[in-house]
Amino acid sequence: MKIAIMGAMREEIEPILAALGNYTIEKYAGNIYYHAEYAGHELIIAYSKIGKVFSAITATIMLERYGAKALLFSGVAGGISKDLKIGDLIMASALCQHDVDITAFGHPEGFIPESFVMIESDEDMRSLASEIAVDMGVDLYEGIIATGDQFVASSERKEWIEKTFNADALEMEGTSVACVCQNFGVPFFILRAISDAADGDAGMDFDTFLKSSAQVSAKFILEMVKRI
Ligand SMILES: Nc1ncnc2c(CN3C[C@H](CCSCCOCCO)[C@@H](O)C3)c[nH]c12
Numbered sequence: 001m002k003i004a005i006m007g008a009m010r011e012e013i014e015p016i017l018a019a020l021g022n023y024t025i026e027k028y029a030g031n032i033y034y035h036a037e038y039a040g041h042e043l044i045i046a047y048s049k050i051g052k053v054f055s056a057i058t059a060t061i062m063l064e065r066y067g068a069k070a071l072l073f074s075g076v077a078g079g080i081s082k083d084l085k086i087g088d089l090i091m092a093s094a095l096c097q098h099d100v101d102i103t104a105f106g107h108p109e110g111f112i113p114e115s116f117v118m119i120e121s122d123e124d125m126r127s128l129a130s131e132i133a134v135d136m137g138v139d140l141y142e143g144i145i146a147t148g149d150q151f152v153a154s155s156e157r158k159e160w161i162e163k164t165f166n167a168d169a170l171e172m173e174g175t176s177v178a179c180v181c182q183n184f185g186v187p188f189f190i191l192r193a194i195s196d197a198a199d200g201d202a203g204m205d206f207d208t209f210l211k212s213s214a215q216v217s218a219k220f221i222l223e224m225v226k227r228i
Pocket residue numbers: 008009049050051075076077078150151152153170171172173195196197198199202206
């Protein structure tokens with residue numbers, strides 16, 4: 001099967017590319033797409049660049065131009081839930097956009113007409129991931145991931161997101177990727193390893209733990225590819 005593996009930052013896909021060894025590359029529409037074979041699957045790998053706009057473009061290209069039949073996102077996130085510590089894995093059960101606001105018209109935060117606040121992720125991939133987590137002996141959390149075009153580095157903003165969306169983690173691309181996959185009817189799986197707590201120390205923690213947390217997520221995603 002043709003499987004897309006996406007990250008937002010170069011550091012999020014580098015551990016995947018390192019594990020694959022050889023691949024071909026193609027530049028297209030502002031991204032570099034890496035093509036490889038792995039565990040009997042054809043992989044298409046790319047990092048989008050940061051944020052909802054760039055990640056929506058890359059996800060669309062992966063499905064429309066390269067024909068991916070499943071999309072796995074591997075990356076890092078800011079932790080909200082007190083159960084999540086740096087390096088922990090969380091997979092999205094559902095995702096929302098915390099910076100969408102047309103409440104002036106009476107709509108709830110994160111709501112867009114003819115759409116929904118929450119996008120549910122693929123159940124089959126989540127149950128596969130749960131099995132893999134047991135086999136690997138790693139903790140895998142499941143929860144709501146909130147997406148917005150801002151690096152959250154304030155407890156006040158983080159607490160608002162938690163209160164408003166009951167979110168467990170936050171990042172800047174998951175919901176836009178989920179929306180693309182949902183619109184095209186392609187199953188998707190959003191996995192993040194915690195790099196910071198989206199609080200006043202977030203910038204420093206992010207710089208310190210980006211690489212190690214990206215590695216944790218990438219390792220798990222490659223196990224997913226083997227078992228899909
Ligand atoms: N607290 C937080 N708030 C929001 N998102 C996250 C994420 C998840 N990814 C990491 C990256 C951070 C964008 S800033 C990049 C810094 O560039 C450094 C070099 O210029 C973006 O792709 C979202 C981890 N912690 C977060």
